[in-house]
Ligand code: SF4
């Protein structure tokens with residue numbers, strides 16, 4: 001027997017949501033039949049500022065699209081302008097960008113793991129994850145000058161160099177961090193309560209993931225081997241890269257992918273530091289961008305695309321960002337159909353939503 | 361068992377948090393803290409005003425003042441890089457907290473004096 005359908009609003013203010021998104025959940029007997037999303041609560045119109053700031057200054061704005069993937073946004077934007085103007089950046093800058101990109105991936109994943117533990121009421125695990133994240137942020141601050149907004153990318157390279165002695169120090173400290181992460185990940189992957197809340201919840205079949213355009217850990221948690229880092233950008237080709245995937249297609253698989261990516265990132269940083277070439281970190285840039293360019297990167301949450309168009313002046317004429325959360329929302333809707341109402345907050349969190357980034 | 365060890369460790373541990381601003385915040389040599397202005401070096405060229413991404417700086421050439429709105433400044437280092445005269449620098453300490461009502465934009469009177477043309481030069485021209 002089916003009950004009557006009711007609509008339960010979820011968000012935009014909800015204890016598990018750090019940022020506002022609204023879902024109208026159509027409920028029948030405590031089961032979600034359909035979820036209707038509405039977005040647009042934090043739209044800032046950041047992209048349209050592009051014709052009022054010089055392209056070199058817009059890097060600072062691009063970085064502020066998101067407070068977590070800030071580094072990747074700035075490097076993707078710089079990559080785009082460099083592509084437009086056919087600038088070859090020095091190898092060392094490429095390696096440093098890779099290193100900082102991976103550090104920010106670790107900090108973003110730790111942040112997500114912490115928030116997720118918090119959403120289950122597992123406070124001590126939350127603090128533990130964020131404690132480890134703090135040591136990653138310290139490394140970022142010591143090398144770039146900023147904890148979360150690094151401000152270190154510029155068109156033509158990077159602003160700051162890191163001495164080789166400091167790099168080897170970072171390499172050593174990372175080992176300690178890795179063992180802390182190992183201890184924490186054990187809890188995430190083996191704890192009874194966490195498993196109860198994750199295994200078999202929010203199923204996204206590989207076909208659905210592919211057709212709905214899932215990216216990042218959401219796609220890889222459904223067994224799709226999709227990662228921009230396998231393509232030709234930054235230093236990933238030189239050091240070899242193989243994406244982490246999991247076949248569970250559920251919330252646990254997505255959590256597993258993120259946990260394993262922590263170790264993968266640590267691994268990449270070790271390799272990058274070992275292979276760090278010497279030389280300059282920036283080239284001087286002359287002229288203005290002309291033409292159009294698609295710049296792609298793998299953010300902690302998935303693939304991000306920056307579209308840029310210039311007309312030969314200091315100001316770009318068009319700038320457009322497609323962030324991973326936006327492409328993951330259709331997958332989220334597919335995941336929510338058929339789940340229990342009590343699981344909705346956790347399932348929403350498993351896509352690692354970043355609404356500020358999505359609405360720009 | 362492992363948990364017991366963790367719990368016991370916590371008793372002997374000092375708090376990890378500090379009581380900012382009573383205790384200074386931890387920072388590194390690279391930390392971007394706040395903008396420091398040296399009024400004796402600024403030539404009022406207005407480059408910093410034009411290129412500040414958050415439009416935090418206002419340079420008034422007639423009144424000879426240099427104003428920064430600390431609540432707009434995002435401490436990006438751009439003005440430091442662009443100032444050819446070394447009038448702006450970044451300190452590693454964070455600036456004190458407050459609300460816009462308590463802390464208005466800070467204005468500095470520019471005290472830069474154009475150096476006298478070296479004597480020899482002047483003689484040459486005569
Ligand atoms: S601070 Fe530097 S850049 Fe700004 S007006 Fe003065 S001299 Fe020019």
Ligand code: SF4
Pocket residue numbers: 395411412413414415416417428432433434435436437438439440
């Ligand atoms: S640090 Fe950046 S935001 Fe602050 S005044 Fe200088 S240019 Fe403007």
